Amino acid sequence: MNLKRLVNRQVVNNLSRFNGRVRTGRDFSTITASIHSSNSSCDGVVPYNCSNSTPILSFNRYMHTIGETKLIGSSFNPKHNANDSEDEDETMNEFLSRFVWIMRGKLTEVYKDSDKETINGMLLVIVGEVVSEMEKGGLEQMLDVSVATLSQGFSRDLWKTVWEVSNAVLADMEKERKKEKMKGFLQCEEVQELCRFAAEIGIRGDMMRDFRFKWAREKMEESDFYEGLKRLREEVRAQEKAEEEGKNAVAMGEEAAIMDEEKPKVVTLPMRHGKINYKIYGLDLSNPKWAKVADRIHESEKLDWPEEPKPISGKCKIVTEKILELKEEDDPSPLLAQWAELQKPSRIDWFTLLDKLKEQNTRLYPKVEEVLLSEKSFQANIRDYSKIIDAHAKQNRIEDAERIVEKMNENGIQPDALTTNILVHMYSKAGNLDRAREALESLRRLGFRPDREIYNSMIMAYVNAGQPKLAELLMREMEARDIKPTMEIYMTLLRSFSQHGDVGGAGRIATTMQFAGFQPNLESCTLLVETFGQVGDPDQARNNFDYLMRLGHKPDDRCTAGMIAAYEKKNMLDKALKLLLELEQDGFEPGLATDTVLVDWLGKLQLVDEVEQLLGRIAEQGEAPPLKIQVSLCDMYARAGVERKALQALGVVEAKKEQLGLHDFERVVGGLIAGGFVQEAQRVHGLMEAQGFASEHLKVALTASQAFSRKRPSK
Incomplete structure (x- = not known):
């Protein structure tokens, strides 16, 4: 039954106009050939020929790649089983379904006033011609301009549109095949083990997703590499076998047969029995859900499937080399702007540049990474900010980290739990207790419960600030939330209470340690x-x-x-x-x-x-x-009146005045006053005040010693 007879006159007229109007990004002024009936004829029209516009051959190659069909030469094996036929039909159905969905959009865009019935008829005609060409096996004729025997029912422009849509469909199907293959590697044991390790060290969200896809892609590339090696090995073996057979062959007929075997086989569409059995859901316009489902699938693929970076070539390659050769003190902003203008990059392109920079110019890497936070095409998210803040925090660059936090707030991005966690550790390590407390309260307001690491950092901050009691309160809070403090935390608190001479605090910590199971x-x-x-x-x-x-x-x-x-x-x-x-x-x-x-x-x-x-x-x-013995000797010899040894010990003490505490100064000055070394006592008292220490009773003792001017004893 001829598909064209199913179409009314309006469909024929519209399709005739479509032959001359549909182009990519352009509108034609004249209408080209119209559709011909089964009895009409026209001059041969040379189809649009392009090396990348051979959808039917690409479709054959695609089917051969995924193993859905078994192609041997250019003929079809009639002994194929039912399962192979079903697989071929399933792949063909997918191709035609996607083809109709895209072609429908193009027809609807051109013929806005046409109703659904007209569009459906046009689709039937187009799909019928495509299927007819695939059944005839006229692929070589399509590729050879001199013997073009394709259907003359469509013009060159219409065939061009058909080929462009077919290429887009095959690209989507290839992408889907890679996606399905990637799913297997995403679930492999090695990738899962890496993800578990990453989760244990605190990697979450988008960063975890990026790492997971990266590891899976590496595993897939590794698998493809070894499969390629396996194919090469099989080819070498086949070649060696052929050479061995060639040596044993003496007849010219055998040699010719061997040469024929060495020729590469051309993969084409197999000859089939009967018509192609296909189902095109897009033609079932009674249910509009298929169009919505297709839209959702395409949108989800953009999110789930990682993009591939664009190749760098030409002027952009030269600019890339200049960026990699920059010095740490140079401003990379002009070159980055020039690179963005030439490359038109997406987020994956920027990450590719950063990876190269991290390998070849490590010192400049943080500076470029910070500049990209303001780049619109980089699409910076909160993980990018937190990663830079964490890098500054590990290097104790607090001002740089605070600058990034301020830039976050200016761009309307509020710090999340992970970023606040980094700030708590940074301020605790730096001894900035007030800012550490503010970060901890922000973490609690976000609804996040501090973990053992946060408690440890805050406890160390309190201990370093000389506030062991506040540190003990945090430890009690840990115990109330069933977070068991470590032995190091208990020992740190016990050591702090001991240094402050707090018997009660030290006793409480020692008792709590025993109840916690630490002997x-x-x-x-x-x-x-x-x-x-x-x-x-x-x-x-x-x-x-x-x-x-x-x-x-x-x-x-x-x-x-x-x-x-x-x-x-x-x-x-x-x-x-x-x-x-x-x-x-x-x-x-x-x-x-x-x-x-x-x-x-x-x-x-x-x-x-x-x-x-x-x-x-x-x-x-x-x-x-040690210095403590020198302080004791200075005090003893001064009180005993041994002048030479007292002054000798005093010289050692003065040389290490930065290490002296208030008690040490009081001991030395008191001994010098008691021994009659008033001038030396005044000099040491001046050093004491220069160090920021003050003692009222020493001032009184010095004043009294000057008033009475005790005579220095001698021994």
């Missing part, structure tokens, strides 16, 4: 001994010291020094010496920490000979006396 160790017991020693409670210090030994730990030099310092607070020299004798019997040898406490204690008692004996033992160990 006391040498470090925790030593900190408790030092804490009780600072407040002058040698009994509690000794209890923790003995408990340490009951746990099976041997006290080290630092722990023993803490216990001796506790006895020093109450001036219990006999108990301290007794403890040292007991420990020496167990093999303990006092180290520098214990000797430092003993020198300080004996120096206060003015036991100069005993102190010098300890100094001799320290010198035998090959260790230099």
Whole structure:
């Protein structure tokens, strides 16, 4: 049955006009050939010929690539089974469905006044001609201009439109095939493992999606590479086999046959039995849902399928090389603007440029990345901002990170939970407690509960700021939310309370540690001994010291020094010496920490000979006396009136004045005043005030010493 007889006269007239009017981006002034009836004839019209406009041959090649049909030479095997026929029909149906959907839009755009019935008739005629050409197998004639025997029912312009639409359809089908292939690699175990690892280190959202597609694409390219190697190996084997057969062949007929086998086979459309069985949903206009479904599919593909970067060539390649050769102090903005004007880039093109820059010019990479935040075609999102902020935060460049945050706000992008998380860590690490608290409150307002890492950062910030009680409150909040603090957090808090001499806080942390399942160790017991020693409670210090030994730990030099310092607070020299004798019997040898406490204690008692004996033992160990010993010696020799040694120790102390605290200055100045070294005392007091320390009783003592002008004793 002739399809043209199904069309009324209006369809014929419209299609005739369509032959001359449809062009890509242009409108013709004249109407070309009209559609001919089955009995009419016309002069041969040479079809539009282009190397990229062979949709039927491309369709054959596409079917061969995906394995839907088995093409052998240019003939069709009549012994094909029903499954192969169904697969071919399914692929053909998809091609024709997409073809009709696009062609319908072009017809509707040209003939706005035509009704649905007219458009449907025109589509039937066009599709009928396309299917007729595919059934005749006239592909070689379409490619050869000299023997063009295609249907003369369509003009050159109409065939051009048909070929353009067919190429677009085949491109979409190829893209769909790649998409289906990509889905398999997206679900492979290696990609899933990489995604799980990325999720554990905090990668979420768009960044995770980009990485996932990147890894899947790499796996697919790797698979294609090995498949190509496999095909090459098979070709080499076939060639070797052919060469071997050629050596054994003696007859000319065999040699000719071998040469025929080596010729490449041309893949064409197979000859089929009967008509092509196809179903075109686009022609079923009774249900308009198919057009909406197609629109949604095309829109979703734009989002789900990553774009491919454009090739860089010509002037754009020269500009790219100039960008890669820029120095860190150069301004990349002019070259980037020129590159954007030449390349007309999308987001994937910018990322391709950034990847090259990251490999060849690492120092310039952050600067270019920041410039692109203001580039419209880059389409910067919040992940781009947070990535740059994180890079600045890791390098402790707080001002740069704050500048990016300010640029975010100017562009109407509010920091999300991930960005705020980065700010909390950055300010905590920098010791900016106020800004860290503000970032933490912003995180809570966003409805995000802080995790263990955020709590750890904030606790360290409070500890470094000298506020262990506020840090303890955060630790209690962690426990209330079933987030178990680590051993490091407990030890950090215990160490902070010990340094501040807070016995209650240190005791609470030690008890909480035991309830949390962490057994006391040498470090925790030593900190408790030092804490009780600072407040002058040698009994509690000794209890923790003995408990340490009951746990099976041997006290080290630092722990023993803490216990001796506790006895020093109450001036219990006999108990301290007794403890040292007991420990020496167990093999303990006092180290520098214990000797430092003993020198300080004996120096206060003015036991100069005993102190010098300890100094001799320290010198035998090959260790230099620490600053604390020099402070003790300066105080002792000044009070004892040993001028030479007092001034010698004073010179060492003044050389390290930046390391002195208020207590050290008071000790040195007080000893100099007591020994009659008034001028030296005034000089050290001036150094003390220059360091930002002030002491009223020292001012009174200096004033009194100047009034009475005590005479310096001599020894």
